[in-house]
Amino acid sequence: GAVVSQHPSRVICKSGTSVKIECRSLDFQATTMFWYRQFPKQSLMLMATSNEGSKATYEQGVEKDKFLINHASLTLSTLTVTSAHPEDSSFYICSASLASQIHEQYFGPGTRLTVT
Amino acid sequence: QKEVEQNSGPLSVPEGAIASLNCTYSDRGSQSFFWYRQYSGKSPELIMSIYSNGDKEDGRFTAQLNKASQYVSLLIRDSQPSDSATYLCAVKGGDSWGKLQFGAGTQVVVTP
Numbered sequence A: 001g002a003v004v005s006q007h008p009s010r011v012i013c014k015s016g017t018s019v020k021i022e023c024r025s026l027d028f029q030a031t032t033m034f035w036y037r038q039f040p041k042q043s044l045m046l047m048a049t050s051n052e053g054s055k056a057t058y059e060q061g062v063e064k065d066k067f068l069i070n071h072a073s074l075t076l077s078t079l080t081v082t083s084a085h086p087e088d089s090s091f092y093i094c095s096a097s098l099a100s101q102i103h104e105q106y107f108g109p110g111t112r113l114t115v116t
Numbered sequence B: 001q002k003e004v005e006q007n008s009g010p011l012s013v014p015e016g017a018i019a020s021l022n023c024t025y026s027d028r029g030s031q032s033f034f035w036y037r038q039y040s041g042k043s044p045e046l047i048m049s050i051y052s053n054g055d056k057e058d059g060r061f062t063a064q065l066n067k068a069s070q071y072v073s074l075l076i077r078d079s080q081p082s083d084s085a086t087y088l089c090a091v092k093g094g095d096s097w098g099k100l101q102f103g104a105g106t107q108v109v110v111t112p
Helices: none
Strands: A004-007 A010-013 A019-025 A032-038 A045-051 A067-073 A076-081 A090-097 A105-107 A111-115 B004-006 B011-014 B019-025 B032-038 B045-050 B054-058 B061-066 B071-076 B085-092 B100-102 B106-111
Touching: A004 A090, A010 A019, A019 A032, A019 A090, A019 A111, A032 A067, A032 A076, A045 A067, A076 A090, A105 B045, B004 B085, B011 B019, B019 B032, B019 B085, B019 B106, B032 B061, B032 B071, B045 B054, B045 B061, B071 B085
Parallel strands: A010 A111, B011 B106
Antiparallel strands: A004 A019, A019 A076, A032 A045, A032 A090, A067 A076, A090 A105, A090 A111, B004 B019, B019 B071, B032 B045, B032 B085, B054 B061, B061 B071, B085 B100, B085 B106
16 A cells, blocks of 8 residues: 655654654655644644645645745655744644545654644 | 534444444535544544445445435444544545545444
């Protein structure tokens, strides 16, 4: 099956610092990757859609200058949370699609971010 | 009105019984429908996808789609304690390339 990895799985950082999360498709090329955030007891919230070689498309209400997304290759997308604050503490999950117009998304294991 | 609606549960199911989960969606142009399973503290795992009206079976899971009624369901036969999780219904809208709309999820608890 399609395998997606994320690194790190957990990260604790101090308020005001930046954190980078990597999302990799291990056995397929992902034209499109998606970044989600999930707060406790809530469903997934799409933050942005990332297409290889182009700028990410952010959902309404998501600050693109705070959540920097780079999709430099067909197997790697990164999310950088800049100037993190405690309210950014959440479970960040990426997903990837096998190719454009293919509907199935495969999720990475997630990254739990805690900002102190 | 939410675009994808599910009963939040918890849905309590005796071991060995059938768990029945329901999902309705508002975008009549939706083409693709998915069920994900999410264990507590983990990311979602794709368990079923369905694209045309009718039933689709995979092992103990059966997905049912009725586009006219804008309704998709998931049946879990011979429920096991390991099936205890939150099940997320996801719908790809007709005008949103690649994006999925998720329901809030139904928590299933299988009791021995």
